[in-house]
Amino acid sequence: MVTIYDTEALEAIRRRTAVQPHRMKLFRNALFKNARDWDAALETLPENARADFARSVDFECLDLAERHDSEIDGASKLIFQTRDANLIESVVLRPKTGRTSVCVSSQVGCACYCSFCATGMMGFSRNLTTAEILDQVTQSNRVVRPEGRAIRNVVFMGMGEPLLNLDNVFAAVDALKAAPLFNLTGSRITVSTVGIPDAMNRFTSEFPDVQLALSLHSARQAARERLMPQARKYPLDELREALVAATARGKVMIEYLMLAGVNDREEDYLALENYLKGLSVHVNIIPFNEFAGGDLRGTPLPERKRFAARLKAAGFDVTLRYSLGSDIAAACGQLVQRKQKESVA
Numbered sequence: 001m002v003t004i005y006d007t008e009a010l011e012a013i014r015r016r017t018a019v020q021p022h023r024m025k026l027f028r029n030a031l032f033k034n035a036r037d038w039d040a041a042l043e044t045l046p047e048n049a050r051a052d053f054a055r056s057v058d059f060e061c062l063d064l065a066e067r068h069d070s071e072i073d074g075a076s077k078l079i080f081q082t083r084d085a086n087l088i089e090s091v092v093l094r095p096k097t098g099r100t101s102v103c104v105s106s107q108v109g110c111a112c113y114c115s116f117c118a119t120g121m122m123g124f125s126r127n128l129t130t131a132e133i134l135d136q137v138t139q140s141n142r143v144v145r146p147e148g149r150a151i152r153n154v155v156f157m158g159m160g161e162p163l164l165n166l167d168n169v170f171a172a173v174d175a176l177k178a179a180p181l182f183n184l185t186g187s188r189i190t191v192s193t194v195g196i197p198d199a200m201n202r203f204t205s206e207f208p209d210v211q212l213a214l215s216l217h218s219a220r221q222a223a224r225e226r227l228m229p230q231a232r233k234y235p236l237d238e239l240r241e242a243l244v245a246a247t248a249r250g251k252v253m254i255e256y257l258m259l260a261g262v263n264d265r266e267e268d269y270l271a272l273e274n275y276l277k278g279l280s281v282h283v284n285i286i287p288f289n290e291f292a293g294g295d296l297r298g299t300p301l302p303e304r305k306r307f308a309a310r311l312k313a314a315g316f317d318v319t320l321r322y323s324l325g326s327d328i329a330a331a332c333g334q335l336v337q338r339k340q341k342e343s344v345a
């Protein structure tokens with residue numbers, strides 16, 4: 001069986017079943033543009049080809065297990081179950097100003113063990129396949145379609161470190177950009193990383209037009225290692241070289257989660273300003289969603305505002321982010337952990 005995202009294999013089936021190209025286009029539009037169910041999409045094909053397509057094509061590899069809609073903002077958390085009974089999360093975001101986005105997972109669990117992340121506490125199970133990554137986008141599109149919306153941005157910031165699943169993530173980005181499939185421009189796709197220099201270099205040379213985000217969180221080596229064990233492997237000076245190369249191709253998003261007493265003091269600010277000096281970056285100051293099991297606390301909003309204002313005054317592009325979906329356990333991995341516990345109990 002081939003996946004619905006395998007355009008070459010699908011073309012072979014089209015030829016075999018003698019489906020006209022314009023009918024194939026209708027079929028694709030039904031699935032990817034109009035977010036129809038696969039059985040409704042099949043009806044756009046000639047009747048004599050439907051059984052062959054239904055037999056040969058794997059249309060869906062994830063089951064939507066749960067949906068949690070925020071009552072205070074436009075976020076929806078979707079929990080999907082894979083065929084081997086793993087749970088992963090995607091988050092649909094409907095910001096008041098801006099385009100409807102989905103934040104997708106790239107792995108089941110994560111091997112990076114960031115101390116501020118609920119997923120980091122789950123350990124790593126496996127990489128998601130390209131189809132499992134893309135299915136999150138397809139099904140999120142179906143969720144928002146009845147609202148007259150469409151997914152316009154895809155962000156790889158869910159469970160897992162995308163650049164540790166390089167081949168499948170690269171293939172997923174190709175499919176997201178492909179005209180017969182999702183047809184998104186590179187600027188509508190963001191891949192976020194903890195900072196793996198070699199993989200960042202590969203990513204930026206393969207996809208110079210796709211947005212790269214670096215989870216920096218501290219420009220002091222010791223503080224960064226406390227937050228992100230991967231930082232021991234990839235020290236800040238090595239990371240900066242990759243950042244210089246990446247920013248030569250376009251602006252890089254810098255994610256900075258503000259944590260009380262950890263990365264929000266005077267020395268933290270000065271280290272950050274110095275580290276980013278001269279680079280083409282956009283800094284996102286992010287609030288922390290506290291979760292059970294973590295002992296970190298978020299920096300209060302007035303201090304986050306002051307920190308952001310100083311960066312702005314120093315000449316950086318800065319966005320002060322507000323948490324979306326804080327009433328639906330927005331910390332990455334939190335809902336999956338809860339559901340796993342329920343199924344064990």
Ligand code: SF4
Pocket residue numbers: 110111112113114117118119120121158159160161194332
């Ligand atoms: S923040 Fe990202 S890279 Fe770090 S543990 Fe969580 S999912 Fe993994």
